[in-house]
Amino acid sequence: MISLAGRDxxxxxxxxxxxGFGLGLLIGVTLVMAxxxxxxxxxxxxxxxxxxxxxxxxxxxTLGPYAESSSINDDLYRSILALPGVTHASNVTYLTMQxxxxxxxxxxxxxxxxxxxxxxxxxWPPYLVAGRQITxxxxxxxxxxxxxxxxxxxxxxxxxxxxxxxxxxxxxxxSGDPMVFIPLKDxxxxxxxxxxxxxWQSRRRTEVxxxxxxPGVPGLLDAINAxxxxxxxxxxxxxxxxxxxxxxxxxxxxxxxxxxTVYTRAQMxxxxxxxxxxxxxxxxxMFLVILAIVSAxxxxxxIYTLTMDKIREIAVLKLIGTRNRTIAAMIMQQxxxxxxxxxxxxxxxxxxxAPLFPKYVLLMPQDSIVGxxxxxxxxxxxxxxxxxxxxxxxxxxxxxx
Amino acid sequence: MSGKxxxxxxxxxxxxxxxxAVDALKSVDMQVAPGEVVGLVGPSGSxxxxxxxxxxxxxxxxxxxxxxxDEVIYDDGWRVRDLRALRRDxxxxxxxxxxxxxxxDVTDNVALLPMLAGVPNGEARKHALDLxxxxxxxxxARAVPSQLSGGEQQRVAIARGLVNRPPVILxxxxxxxxxxxxxxxVIRILNEMAQEYETAIIxxxxxxxxxxxxxxxxxxxxxxxxxxxxxxxxxx
Numbered sequence: 001m002i003s004l005a006g007r008d009x010x011x012x013x014x015x016x017x018x019x020g021f022g023l024g025l026l027i028g029v030t031l032v033m034a035x036x037x038x039x040x041x042x043x044x045x046x047x048x049x050x051x052x053x054x055x056x057x058x059x060x061x062t063l064g065p066y067a068e069s070s071s072i073n074d075d076l077y078r079s080i081l082a083l084p085g086v087t088h089a090s091n092v093t094y095l096t097m098q099x100x101x102x103x104x105x106x107x108x109x110x111x112x113x114x115x116x117x118x119x120x121x122x123x124w125p126p127y128l129v130a131g132r133q134i135t136x137x138x139x140x141x142x143x144x145x146x147x148x149x150x151x152x153x154x155x156x157x158x159x160x161x162x163x164x165x166x167x168x169x170x171x172x173x174x175s176g177d178p179m180v181f182i183p184l185k186d187x188x189x190x191x192x193x194x195x196x197x198x199x200w201q202s203r204r205r206t207e208v209x210x211x212x213x214x215p216g217v218p219g220l221l222d223a224i225n226a227x228x229x230x231x232x233x234x235x236x237x238x239x240x241x242x243x244x245x246x247x248x249x250x251x252x253x254x255x256x257x258x259x260x261t262v263y264t265r266a267q268m269x270x271x272x273x274x275x276x277x278x279x280x281x282x283x284x285x286m287f288l289v290i291l292a293i294v295s296a297x298x299x300x301x302x303i304y305t306l307t308m309d310k311i312r313e314i315a316v317l318k319l320i321g322t323r324n325r326t327i328a329a330m331i332m333q334q335x336x337x338x339x340x341x342x343x344x345x346x347x348x349x350x351x352x353x354a355p356l357f358p359k360y361v362l363l364m365p366q367d368s369i370v371g372x373x374x375x376x377x378x379x380x381x382x383x384x385x386x387x388x389x390x391x392x393x394x395x396x397x398x399x400x401x
Numbered sequence: 402m403s404g405k406x407x408x409x410x411x412x413x414x415x416x417x418x419x420x421x422a423v424d425a426l427k428s429v430d431m432q433v434a435p436g437e438v439v440g441l442v443g444p445s446g447s448x449x450x451x452x453x454x455x456x457x458x459x460x461x462x463x464x465x466x467x468x469x470x471d472e473v474i475y476d477d478g479w480r481v482r483d484l485r486a487l488r489r490d491x492x493x494x495x496x497x498x499x500x501x502x503x504x505x506d507v508t509d510n511v512a513l514l515p516m517l518a519g520v521p522n523g524e525a526r527k528h529a530l531d532l533x534x535x536x537x538x539x540x541x542a543r544a545v546p547s548q549l550s551g552g553e554q555q556r557v558a559i560a561r562g563l564v565n566r567p568p569v570i571l572x573x574x575x576x577x578x579x580x581x582x583x584x585x586x587v588i589r590i591l592n593e594m595a596q597e598y599e600t601a602i603i604x605x606x607x608x609x610x611x612x613x614x615x616x617x618x619x620x621x622x623x624x625x626x627x628x629x630x631x632x633x634x635x636x637x
Contacts, residue, residue, distance in 0.1 A: 001516050001517070001522070002505075002509055002513070002516060002522065004502075004504075004505075007504045007505055007509070008504040010504070011503065011504030011545065012504070312500060313500070313502050313503065316496075316500045316502070317502070318485075319457070319459065319488060319494060320488060320489060320494060320513075320514055320517070320561075321485050321486060321487075321488045321489020321490070321514070321517055321518075322485075322489075322517055323485065323517070326517070394459075395459050395488075396454050396459045396460060398494070398496060398500060399450060399453055399454055399457065399459065399494075399496070399573055
C-alpha cells in the first residue's frame with residue numbers, strides 16, 4: 001500500500017516545509033527556554049564545583065553566602081582549620097556589582113580570595129585560560145572571559161583600580177554573572193568600607209560622644225576610629241575536608257563548637273537550585289507549558305485546515321472503500337511529519353541561537369530527545385480533531401444531489 | 402440474467418418520520434444485465450441521487466430488494482456486513498467531476514483501489530496501466546490530475562471505476578463537464594468497457610445528446626421508475 005500521507009507531502013512540499021519552518025521556530029524557542037533553565041541549574045552547580053569546597057560556613061541562621069547575606073569574622077577560619085578532618089579553610093567574600101572599565105561596565109560577581117595560598121585553595125578559580133593567578137595582596141584581578149576583559153585591562157571597583165593578570169572560564173554566579181576575583185583585603189574594603197563622607201560623619205559623631213572621647217584617655221578615640229574604618233568580616237569560610245572525613249560529621253562538629261551555620265554540598269545545591277532559582281524555574285516551566293499549548297494549537301489548526309482542503313478527496317476515498325484507519329493514519333502521519341520537520345528546524349535554530357544569548361543556555365541531548373517525543377505526542381494529539389472531522393465525512397458527499 | 406449485473410425490486414427510501422417524512426423513492430424496479438449500459442434520467446428532485454446512493458451502498462433503503470450478481474445485498478435490510486468492502490470490490494463509481502486524488506499520479510489513482518483490497522503494489526500498477534492503455538491515456542501515466550485535460554481526467558476516472566472489475570458501475574453525470582465530442586467519446590468508452598469487462602453500467606444524466614445512445618432508459622419521477630426502450634444510436 002502506498003503512503004497517502006507521503007504522497008500528499010511530496011505533492012505540496014512547499015506548504016509543509018514553510019509550515020514546518022514556522023512551527024520549528026516555535027519549537028526552537030521552547031528548546032532555548034529549556035536550555036535557559038538548564039543553564040541556570042548548571043551555573044549553580046558550576047559555582048559550587050568551582051568553589052572547590054566541601055562545606056560552607058556562614059553566619060548563624062542564614063542561607064548565605066549566595067542566597068542570603070552572611071557576615072562572619074575573618075579570623076574564624078583559623079579555629080575551623082584546627083578541627084579534625086579539615087584540610088583547608090579559606091575566607092571568601094562575594095559581591096555582585098557593576099565592574100567598570102573605561103566607559104563601560106559589566107555586571108559581575110566580585111569574589112575576594114586570599115592571594116598567595118597554595119594552588120587550588122577553596123574559592124580560587126580552579127584553572128586559568130590565560131595569564132596567572134593573583135600573587136599580590138592588592139590591585140590584581142582574575143576575570144572570567146565572559147566579562148570581555150583582557151589581560152592588562154585596568155578595572156575600577158569602587159575607588160580602586162585593578163590590573164587583570166589572569167583569565168578564567170565558566171566561573172559564574174548562580175544568576176550567570178561572570179566572576180572577577182580580587183584579593184580578599186580589597187574585596188572586604190569594597191564590600192564593607194564606607195565612603196569618605198560617611199567615615200567623616202562617623203568620626204565626628206564619635207568625637208562628640210563623651211564616652212568615646214574621654215579626657216585623660218589618650219589614644220582611645222584613634223583606636224575607635226581605626227576599628228570603625230577597617231573591616232574584618234567575610235561572607236563565608238570555604239572548608240575542604242580530608243578524603244576520609246565524613247562531610248556531615250565535620251559540619252556537625254563546626255556547628256557544635258563554633259555555633260555557626262554549616263552547609264554541605266548537597267544542602268548548598270538544594271539552596272541554590274531548590275530555593276534561589278525555584279521561582280525562575282517555575283516561570284520557565286510556565287512558559288514551556290504555554291509554548292507547548294500554543295504549538296499544539298498551531299499544529300491542530302494547520303492539520304485541520306489541510307484536512308478541510310481535502311474533504312472532497314476524503315469523501316471519495318471513503319466511497320471507494322478506503323478504511324477509516326487508512327484515512328486517520330494519513331492525517332496523523334502528516335501531523336507527525338510536520339512535527340519532525342518542525343523539530344529539525346527548531347533544533348538547528350536553537351543550536352545556532354543559544355550562544356547568542358547573554359546568559360548560558362545549556363542544550364542537553366536528553367532534553368532534545370524528550371522534546372522530540374513531546375512534539376510527536378503533541379502533533380498526534382493535535383491531529384485528533386482533524387481525524388474526527390475526516391471520519392465524520394459522509395461518503396455520499398462525493399455523489400452529487 | 403447471468404451471474405453478474407444488478408437487479409432491484411420495489412426499492413423504497415423514506416427520509417424522516419411522521420408528518421415530516423418524505424418518500425424520496427416510492428417504488429424502484431431496475432434490472433441491468435452484464436455488458437449493458439442503461440440511462441437513468443429524471444428532473445431535479447425526482448430521486449436520482451437518492452437512488453444512486455442506495456445503489457452505491459452509501460445510504461440504506463427503507464425497503465425492497467437489491468441483488469448484485471448472485472448476491473442479495475439488501476432485502477429489507479443489509480445482507481452484507483462490510484459495506485465498505487462491498488463498495489470497494491463490487492461497485493465502481495464515476496462522478497460528474499473526476500474527483501481524482503490530486504496528490505497521486507494517474508497510475509496510482511487507478512491502482513489505489515486494488516491496493517486497498519490488498520493487491521501488491523506492482524501487480525496493482527500493472528493492472529492499472531493495462532486499463533489506462535485500453536482507455537488510451539497510458540502516455541499520461543506519471544502525470545498528476547492537474548496536468549490532465551478534462552477528457553483525460555474522465556477517462557482516468559473510468560479506469561478507476563473499472564479497475565476492480567466490479568459487476569456494476571454507477572456513473573453520475575459523467576459527461577456533464579465535457580463538450581459534445583468528448584461526451585460521446587466517454588459514452589463510447591463506457592459501452593466498450595461494459596462489453597469487455599461484462600459490467601452493468603447505470604449512467605445518471607441530464608444530457609439530451611447522450612440519452613439517444615442508450616438502448617434502455619429508466620425514467621424516474623417522484624420516486625417511481627418507468628422503463629422505456631431507448632434509441633441505442635451510434636454504438637451498435
